[in-house]
Amino acid sequence: MFRATILAVLAPGLWAQPNLLDLSLEQLMNIQVRSVSKKAQRLSRTAAAVFVLNAEDIRRSGATNLPDLLRLVPGVQVARLDANAWAISIRGFNARYSNKVLVLIDGRTAYAPDFGGVFWDQQDLPLENIERIEVIRGPGGTAWGANAVNGVINITTTDSRSHSGARLSLVAGSEAPVAAFLEYSAPVHTSGGYRVFGRFTDTADRKLADGTSAGDGWHRQQGGFRTDWKLNGRDTLTLQGDLFHNRAGQRRWSAYALGFPFQSVISQPIEANGGNFLARWTRTRSNLSSFQVQAYYDRFSRADLGVVESVDTLDTDFQYRLPLGTRHDVVWGGGYRVTRSGANSPDPSIFSGPYRTDSLYSLFAQDEISFGSRFSVSFGSRLEHNAYTGLEFEPSLRFAWALTPHETFWASASRAIRQPSRLENSVDVELGRFPVPPGITAIVKMYGNRSLQAEELRDLEIGYRSQVTRRFSLDLTAFTGWYGHLQWTVLGNPQPVTPSEMVIPVMFKNVDHGWMYGAELASTWEATSRWRISPGYAFVGLAATPDSAVARQRTPEPGRQPAKHVVHLRSLFDLTRRTEFDLSLYGTTRLPDAGISGYARLDARINRRFGESTEASIVGQNLLQPRHLEFLDHAGILSSEVPRSIYGKLTWRF
Numbered sequence: 001m002f003r004a005t006i007l008a009v010l011a012p013g014l015w016a017q018p019n020l021l022d023l024s025l026e027q028l029m030n031i032q033v034r035s036v037s038k039k040a041q042r043l044s045r046t047a048a049a050v051f052v053l054n055a056e057d058i059r060r061s062g063a064t065n066l067p068d069l070l071r072l073v074p075g076v077q078v079a080r081l082d083a084n085a086w087a088i089s090i091r092g093f094n095a096r097y098s099n100k101v102l103v104l105i106d107g108r109t110a111y112a113p114d115f116g117g118v119f120w121d122q123q124d125l126p127l128e129n130i131e132r133i134e135v136i137r138g139p140g141g142t143a144w145g146a147n148a149v150n151g152v153i154n155i156t157t158t159d160s161r162s163h164s165g166a167r168l169s170l171v172a173g174s175e176a177p178v179a180a181f182l183e184y185s186a187p188v189h190t191s192g193g194y195r196v197f198g199r200f201t202d203t204a205d206r207k208l209a210d211g212t213s214a215g216d217g218w219h220r221q222q223g224g225f226r227t228d229w230k231l232n233g234r235d236t237l238t239l240q241g242d243l244f245h246n247r248a249g250q251r252r253w254s255a256y257a258l259g260f261p262f263q264s265v266i267s268q269p270i271e272a273n274g275g276n277f278l279a280r281w282t283r284t285r286s287n288l289s290s291f292q293v294q295a296y297y298d299r300f301s302r303a304d305l306g307v308v309e310s311v312d313t314l315d316t317d318f319q320y321r322l323p324l325g326t327r328h329d330v331v332w333g334g335g336y337r338v339t340r341s342g343a344n345s346p347d348p349s350i351f352s353g354p355y356r357t358d359s360l361y362s363l364f365a366q367d368e369i370s371f372g373s374r375f376s377v378s379f380g381s382r383l384e385h386n387a388y389t390g391l392e393f394e395p396s397l398r399f400a401w402a403l404t405p406h407e408t409f410w411a412s413a414s415r416a417i418r419q420p421s422r423l424e425n426s427v428d429v430e431l432g433r434f435p436v437p438p439g440i441t442a443i444v445k446m447y448g449n450r451s452l453q454a455e456e457l458r459d460l461e462i463g464y465r466s467q468v469t470r471r472f473s474l475d476l477t478a479f480t481g482w483y484g485h486l487q488w489t490v491l492g493n494p495q496p497v498t499p500s501e502m503v504i505p506v507m508f509k510n511v512d513h514g515w516m517y518g519a520e521l522a523s524t525w526e527a528t529s530r531w532r533i534s535p536g537y538a539f540v541g542l543a544a545t546p547d548s549a550v551a552r553q554r555t556p557e558p559g560r561q562p563a564k565h566v567v568h569l570r571s572l573f574d575l576t577r578r579t580e581f582d583l584s585l586y587g588t589t590r591l592p593d594a595g596i597s598g599y600a601r602l603d604a605r606i607n608r609r610f611g612e613s614t615e616a617s618i619v620g621q622n623l624l625q626p627r628h629l630e631f632l633d634h635a636g637i638l639s640s641e642v643p644r645s646i647y648g649k650l651t652w653r654f
Contacts, residue, residue, distance in 0.1 A: 035134040035154040036398075037366055037378060038143050039321055039331050044465055047378060047398035047410035049075070049137040049477040051522060055158065058127050060572060060582050062605035062619040064177055064201075064647070065124050070153070071586045071601075074536030074568050075137040075520045078586075079596075079631035082640040083206045084121045084218035084248040084270065087631045090137050090151030091479075091516060092542045092562035096633050100418055100455075102140065102148035105155045106240065107317075108278055108296045111147055113358065114309055114341045116421035121218060121246055122272055122300060126181055126199050128169065131158040137520060138479060139459050141394030141416030142382050145335075145362050149416045149457050157240075160185055160226045161193035166654050173647025176621070177203040177218075194227035206640035208251070209629060214640035215267045218248040236282045243275035252305070253636035265638065274300025288323045305635070309343045317362075331380075332365035341422060356422060358387040366396075374402040388420045389454040407466035417454040424487065424508040425450055431506070439500060446489070446506045453485040453510050471526040478519045486512035486544060514544035530575075536568035563588040563598070580607040591631070599628045601642075613653045620646045 032040040036048045043050060051073045053061075063069040067086040071078045077094050079087045089098040097117025103110040110123045133155050140148035163185045171179040178201070185195035203218040224242025231237055248270040278296035285291065295316040302309045317335030324330055337360040344354060366380030381395035396414035403409055426448040436442045459481035467473045492505035518540040525533045540562045569585040587600035602624045607617035622628075627641040 033134050035136050035140070035152055036143065037331060037368065038319055038333070039329070044408055044467075045376070045400050045402060047376075047400040047412050047463075049461065049463060049479070049520060051075070051135045051137070051475075053133040053135075055131050058130055058133075060580060060605065060607070061127075061584065062582065062603050062617070062621070063127065064171060064179065066127070066155075067120055068621075069127065069133070070135075072568065072570060072584060073133075073135045074522045075538040075566075076135060076151075076153075077562060077566060077588070080642050081631050081633055081637065082214055082216035082250060083203045084216055084246075085250075085633075085637075086120045087633075088118070088120065089562070090135075091518065091540050093150065094562060094631070096631075096635065096637070099147065099421070100149035100457075101151045101153060102144055103153045103155070104144070106157055106278060107280065107294050108276060108298060109313075109315070112311065112421075113313075113339050114311060114343060114422045116147075116418075116423065119272070119300075119302065121220070121248065121270075122244065122274065122302070124201070124220060125155075125157070125222070125242075126183075126197060128167065128181060128183065129157045129195075129197065131156050131162075137477065138412070138461055139394075139396070139414045139416035139457055142364060142366060142380050142396040142414065145364075145382055145384050145394070146360075146386060146392065146417055146419045146454075149418050149455070157226065159193075160195040160228045161187065163195070164193070167651065168654075169649060169651045171647055171649045173619075173645060175204070175643045175645030176619075176647035177201045188227075188229075191231070192227065192229040194225065196223075196225045198223045205249075206643065207627070208638055208640055214638060215249045215251050216640055218246070220247075221245045234284050236284075238280045239278070241275060241277035244273065246270070246272040251638045253638075268306065270302075270304045272300060272302040272304070274298070274302075286323075288321065288329065290321045291318070292320075293318045307343050309341070311339060311341045313337065313339045327370050329368040329370070330365065332363075334361075334363040336361055356426075358422075360387070361385045376400050386419045388425050388452065389417075392417050392419070392454055407464070409462075409464050411460075411462045413458075413460050415456060415458050417456045419454050420449075420452040420487070420508075424448060424452055427508075436502070441501050442494065442504055443497075443501060444504050444506060447508075449508045452487065452508060455486055455510070456484045457516075458482045458484070473524045475522040476519070477521075480515070480517040483512075483514040483516060483544070485510040486514055488512060512544045512546055514542060516543075517541050531571070531573045534568075534570040534572075536570075538566045538568075539564060540566075561592045563591055565589045578609040580605070582607075595632060596629055599630070600624055615651050617649045618646065619649065620644075 031043045031052055033043050033046055033050050033052060034040055036046050061069055061072060067078050067088055070076050075090055077089050081087060081096060085096055087094045087096050090101050093100050097115055099116035103118050110118050112119055136152040140152035144152055164187055167183045169181040181199045183195055183197035187193045199222045201220045205213045205215055205217045208214050222242060222244040226240035229237045251265055251267050276296055276298040280294040282292045298313045300311055315337040319331060319333030321331045340357045342355040362382060362384040364382035366378060368376055368378040370376045378398040384392045394416055398412040400408055400410040427446050429446050431444040431446055433441055433443050461477060461479040463477040465475045487508055488511050489506050490509045490511060492507060494502045494504050496502045521537040523535050527533055542561060567587045571583040573581045575581050582605045584603045589598040590596060601622050603621045604623060605617055605619045607615060609615045622642055622644045627643040629639055629641055632639050
């Protein structure tokens with residue numbers, strides 16, 4: 001008999017750690033996922049490229065932050081820029097603020113509306129509280145809306161009723177952050193529970209390629225709570241929230257990065273603080289029929305690149321799952337989001353107006369039609385109205401065919417869009433000045449474009465999943481897609497404004513189209529009952545073509561061309577019943593337009609449990625080389641090197 005699943009093992013009042021190797025490959029392939037269609041589906045029968053990290057995967061990863069954890073997912077490209085910033089994407093278009101991947105935390109979007117992308121230092125939640133991470137490689141616009149173009153990273157935290165008692169974790173080591181995490185959970189009567197937590201991390205400055213300090217240290221404090229209630233036999237309620245404060249730094253060029261020798265390097269602080277509150281009510285009408293309403297408020301303020309940005313977001317949405325007859329399973333819903341943003345700098349406001357309020361309306365519906373127990377077709381669409389491009393349409397069609405009880409073939413076709421950000425729509429800022437002989441000063445100015453169209457992807461995918469033998473499983477995906485209205489910053493012709501000054505305009509424009517293609521592999525081999533090996537591989541090709549001659553004046557942006565080959569290899573080995581030895585390898589070929597050589601990163605972890613309340617681990621990261629660069633930023637920020645490091649972690653439960 002196999003042991004119960006992870007959630008069952010973590011029953012209220014118990015802190016005993018489950019063992020990932022106790023789950024069979026069949027159980028792993030039949031994990032329930034919710035990110036593709038906003039309803040529970042067996043992973044093996046899901047018509048999308050989905051990868052799941054569960055709580056035990058996370059515990060055994062040895063990662064100290066969310067970006068390093070995502071290196072375990074085949075097809076996700078993770079590169080560290082400095083001690084406090086990462087570039088993370090799926091299937092290309094990587095950047096410090098990658099804008100074609102949607103990140104969700106318990107249904108709350110982590111996408112920054114002013115500048116686009118994700119501030120990963122602001123989303124560094126405690127890994128101990130994550131129940132699962134579902135990663136969709138490919139479009140997710142029908143279920144989740146705008147910006148879910150190349151993928152969706154959906155993070156779910158644990159129910160507060162799953163544990164009771166206190167937990168304390170301490171981390172320290174060479175080059176690794178010093179961290180402390182304290183949490184207390186308790187039941188309330190027989191129907192509810194709560195937890196509160198506090199966390200502190202302190203990451204030291206890294207080094208630049210010339211050996212000098214990057215001044216990029218990162219210091220973070222965070223606290224929060226969650227409470228879950230079963231109100232009656234049909235209704236559940238979740239309330240949660242957290243607050244954070246970040247201090248960090250960076251070194252950057254003092255002017256726009258055109259490469260002139262007169263530029264100087266300056267040190268610049270980063271400070272951010274904020275918080276959020278979320279409420280979710282779910283009513284279950286039957287085994288399949290359910291209704292859910294969710295609302296959250298999120299606020300943050302960030303001082304970065306000399307600009308103070310503040311964003312307030314209020315979001316409400318609902319969804320209703322309704323089976324119709326024996327064949328149809330319909331999920332439909334809608335939402336409304338209002339965002340008020342502001343940005344100020346020592347110079348005049350970088351936007352045409354200091355504050356702006358935007359509204360987003362959405363409505364979606366999906367129907368999964370079953371033809372017996374082996375074949376299903378799912379189709380649907382989302383209608384969404386945003387403040388920049390108006391009404392957008394994001395349809396999808398998926399089908400899954402169970403060839404045998406242990407193998408499934410699937411295919412999908414979908415369209416997804418990325419709406420312009422406020423920066424791209426209405427920026428008006430001077431980026432730098434430099435002398436142009438004889439006696440003329442050139443002023444580089446960036447302008448927004450109110451006529452921008454949404455970037456779009458029309459995507460086709462096929463996939464095959466199989467539990468080939470009792471000890472070996474395979475998950476293959478092949479994909480191709482067409483990008484339209486791709487956006488670049490384009491240099492305009494110099495314009496004289498006075499006898500001694502001229503302006504060089506830089507403007508956002510839709511000037512490219514492109515073709516993307518590739519394949520991804522994830523597999524698991526259970527070598528023995530105590531040793532599991534999981535290789536992964538991703539190949540991505542991207543060919544972008546200018547729409548017109550003006551596109552040839554586009555400025556360089558490292559990361560647009562992805563690393564063509566990325567390999568993953570994970571080994572989980574139980575040396576004894578209480579001792580674990582785990583390895584993780586992440587390797588990538590060079591970034592062709594960023595000047596970054598290919599590299600391989602090996603992390604190792606050895607962990608020992610002492611009774612049911614204490615465990616200690618030693619983790620080595622980047623063990624194959626002393627240090628290396630992983631990415632270059634196109635906004636003039638200097639990237640620091642990722643060093644070899646070793647750290648220890650102690651965890652007590654009481």
